């Protein structure tokens with residue numbers, strides 16, 4: 310059972326009460342930068358951290374160089390670490406995406422006091438750690454860095470775009486510089502968050518400004534191609550799911566094969582777009598090669614809500630012996646389980662405007678294939694079903710083979 314009824318609030322705008330909204334980051338440059346030559350406290354802090362890191366790196370080299378593959382956690386479940394300033398929206402993101410909390414109810418979330426560790430049963434069984442904004446791990450020598458970052462899948466740094474973000478960017482820079490030395494394979498995903506209510510131009514300006522500040526700092530320290538990616542997000546629309554989809558996709562081994570399967574399916578069945586969804590979070594873990602567009606993603610993701618809700622209410626409903634007998638009798642002469650293509654959910658719906666069927670087929674209890682077909686392709690349904698069935702079998706094999714043993 311899912312804890313909350315599905316809700317989707319599109320493009321609603323909301324500002325947390327009493328938050329300061331500042332849009333002039335360049336006016337807030339630190340005055341210390343005007344004093345030439347004298348190292349600022351931030352620089353001193355950075356130097357100290359570098360030295361500490363170098364010691365730690367040397368100690369770790371011998372012990373760690375053994376099994377860690379270059380591209381992902383060695384064992385256990387991939388971990389997504391949510392970090393950032395206080396009230397930047399970390400707990401809200403985790404609650405909305407993974408626990409289906411309606412976005413408007415995040416207004417009542419309390420500040421996180423200790424690390425919240427969420428085990429999420431999904432196709433990949435990853436963990437999400439919500440890190441309290443007030444704790445600075447690099448200030449605190451008692452933190453076990455290896456336990457935190459050793460098996461990490463991605464570090465998600467949340468920046469509140471409606472607030473003054475200079476401090477957040479400075480902390481992020483310190484974090485990246487520290488981690489780059491010891492854990493160079495960590496993928497850093499920057500969520501420029503709460504962009505609802507900001508104009509498109511303004512969002513892009515903020516993104517450009519933050520990107521430049523981070524890249525400049527990194528290249529000043531000799532890191533030219535650090536794996537840092539930026540996303541504009543809000544819990545009040547699908548952008549947060551889209552961003553998480555991109556993050557999770559980087560953790561999937563051989564994603565290219567999945568994408569090629571979906572691209573082939575689209576070509577053979579004349580689909581406009583196909584997505585493979587993680588049904589509980591509605592993150593899509595793969596899509597075909599056609600350019601992604603938010604509208605098709607939104608329709609498919611809302612369609613999942615509808616179908617999954619119906620399945621939860623009416624799925625595996627008991628049929629009486631008599632009714633079952635009638636269904637299994639000639640002309641079908643087959644057990645009911647063999648007559649339906651899926652033990653889980655299968656559905657097709659045609660939207661009257663545009664006349665484009667949407668098809669959904671569950672792959673297993675975590676994954677569903679959802680696709681938008683081209684106009685008037687409804688009469689090809691038997692062929693489409695056959696092809697979808699083949700792809701679903703292929704997907705099952707793919708996950709059987711690639712799942713961590």
Ligand SMILES: Nc1nc2c(ncn2[C@@H]2O[C@H](COP(=O)(O)OP(=O)(O)OP(=O)(O)O)[C@@H](O)[C@H]2O)c(=O)[nH]1
Pocket residue numbers: 322323324325393394395396397398399400401402414415416417418419420421422440441442443502503504505542543544545
């Ligand atoms: N407008 C808007 N507000 C948001 C968004 N995401 C979160 N918020 C609000 O931001 C406030 C703080 O969110 P939290 O999730 O508690 O922040 P946090 O980063 O977990 O804070 P700490 O636990 O103190 O570290 C809440 O009032 C949320 O409703 C968003 O996308 N847009």
